[in-house]
Amino acid sequence: MLTFALILIFSDTIKLFWGVENRRIVLPIEPMEVLGSFVNPYFFIIIAAGCGIALGLWFFLHRSRYGKMVRAAVFSRDMVSALGIRIPAIYAGVFGLGVGLAALTAGIFLPIMPLSLGIDMDLIVQCFAVVVIGGFGSILGTFIASLMVGVVYSFSILFWPDGALAIIFLILVAVLIWRPWGLFGTELRY
């Protein structure tokens, strides 16, 4: 509930500092490229950067010392604190990591995305759908689920704009009926 309050706090902070008008998109110089038809080459940069960040996250979680501590804390909080690793530092670090990751994606997507005030609400609903479909705590599940949700949403905007979110929720309900812990989640995390 606290984080719900944070939504309201930060939304109003944005409104306070930046006003309610939509911000024009940032324009780094990127000419159009012909690939059968005109495609903004920035999309390739986005996909490459996204994969790069995903790989970096995977390396951090699986190969570095701090990442292993984080994964151990996911698995069993009490054992980690029993081993003498300070849990509050890990909590703060992981929260900061999550927020920093969000900030990184915001920056990467800035050139193709006009900013306005309501887009975070639409996005977080789809994020919850992705996390539930993919299973909490599983990066691979999040990847597969985000591919599904992203492509389905984008295509149904083309064919049936009003029902785009409805289709996502239908998939969500189907997955929840079939496997309540998400496609890749472990049974512990319900």
Place this chain on the structure above:
Amino acid sequence: MPDFGSLLIQLFSGFSRAMMLFLLSSGLSLIFGVMNILNFAHATLWLLAAYLTYTFFQIFSRLWGSEALVLMASIVLATGIMFLLGVAIERFLIRRMYSRSCPNNSCLLSPSS
């Protein structure tokens, strides 16, 4: 049936949206996995970061011209600031909630608790 060009564009925009959802959801999933906190404000903080990056880009591009390097510098700066903000939020706001009793691991603050 729309032509191949628009299908291709939709596919690319779908992939880029999927990338954004993936990165955002990874953060959300990580936070929930480690701390059992559902961070509702994740996308709002994302939006704050976007506005921050936009502002930095405006400032820096007035100094150095608008190029990809300036964008990267403003992204790095905004990410650093948001990381510190996230740590601060956890330390000062969320940490106080741990001591309260959380029935069934879902920390919804009810007036009676």
